[in-house]
Amino acid sequence: MSILYLLSLLGALGCMVLLDRRFRLFFWRDAWRATVVGVIGLVFFVVWDLLGIALGIFARGEAPISTGVLIAPELPIEELFFLAFLCYLTMILIAGARLVLDRGRRRP
Template sequence: MPGLYLLALVVSIGGVALLDRRFRLAFWRDRRSTVIATAIGTAFFLVWDAVGIATGVFVKGESTLLLGVDLAPHLPLEEPVFLAFLCYLALVCFGAASARARPSATEPRRSGDGGRG
């Protein structure tokens, strides 16, 4: 079914965005930085893809799941969407790991003497 891969990407982006919104991990914490980092990461990986395509390392396989729209030879429309999703997901995961590492305001502080004093 043409477009199924793009639909899966959009649904996945939506799911990650809901988690991001709920826990304020990336975009809902700092919109500007998230958009800039996602754009830079996506651009970097598109250049990486272009080099791979030019050297013959990357080729587009045939799949009925793709829409069939190519932005360049061997670069389907879904590729930049996937790369943007990959970068956004990495930022959300980093935000989640950072939030987990920070002590919560509701946690009691522990004294350095092991509680004896």
């Protein structure tokens, strides 16, 4: 049992928070809206995973870098952090692209 993968996900999430804070992209722009969007995205993907597990499409593989802690059958705890990272990354990319495009339009 190892926590290497979980620590990597937490580190990546921390980097996303730093980017978000520096450029005021998502949570630092509108915390309430960001929270709602983030929770909806996370719930959507958790339900997606649970349906995939129930249908036999998804299965947990044994990996020496994971904790081995399951929050549901075939659903490791790292999956929640991965899904949160995925949602956060998507919103940072969208907000960052808008910022870049808006700045490009303002230039003569």
